[in-house]
Amino acid sequence: DRFEHTIGVMYTAASLAMRYHEDIDDAMMAGLLHDCGKYGSAQEQVERCQKHGILLTQSELEMPALVHAKLGAYFAEKEYGVTNKGVLSAITWHTTGRPEMTMLEKIIYADYIEPNRKIIPGLQKIRETVFVDIDHAICLCAGNTVNYLRKNGKPVDPMSIETYQYYSDKGE
Numbered sequence: 001d002r003f004e005h006t007i008g009v010m011y012t013a014a015s016l017a018m019r020y021h022e023d024i025d026d027a028m029m030a031g032l033l034h035d036c037g038k039y040g041s042a043q044e045q046v047e048r049c050q051k052h053g054i055l056l057t058q059s060e061l062e063m064p065a066l067v068h069a070k071l072g073a074y075f076a077e078k079e080y081g082v083t084n085k086g087v088l089s090a091i092t093w094h095t096t097g098r099p100e101m102t103m104l105e106k107i108i109y110a111d112y113i114e115p116n117r118k119i120i121p122g123l124q125k126i127r128e129t130v131f132v133d134i135d136h137a138i139c140l141c142a143g144n145t146v147n148y149l150r151k152n153g154k155p156v157d158p159m160s161i162e163t164y165q166y167y168s169d170k171g172e
Helices: 002-019 024-033 042-051 058-062 064-078 085-092 103-113 123-130 134-151 158-170
Strands: none
Touching: 002 024, 002 103, 024 064, 024 085, 024 103, 042 064, 058 064, 064 085, 085 103, 103 123, 103 134, 123 134, 134 158
């Protein structure tokens, strides 16, 4: 499953890079490596971060599903030799997003729309929107994530909320 997802993200990233005039190789590299920190249990990921001096926020400790992003950027650099700071940043922010993302960060944040993703409410609209207005698509993705987590009584990372607010305000 992870292989299919990763290939789907890589090709989606390449398509979006072509659409938004971003470097295709950088987008494909970030797409290929975006989940490289996702191996092992949540606890093992946290322990690897601690071992390598990767600082985690309280939210990340409460929601270890987010940890793989920072760990992945570390592995991309240290294990796979990636030196491109843009690629590393795109991997870092692909789970929560952030205000004022670079285009490459936006493209990798859109791993949410890759073709193998299970259909969730609003996904088709986001897939259509991302090729027309990526900022609006980021707003829709972040809004879906925040609403889903709140509806299910799960904690919401403050950066996800900031991302949603920033891209909501940007669309006004």
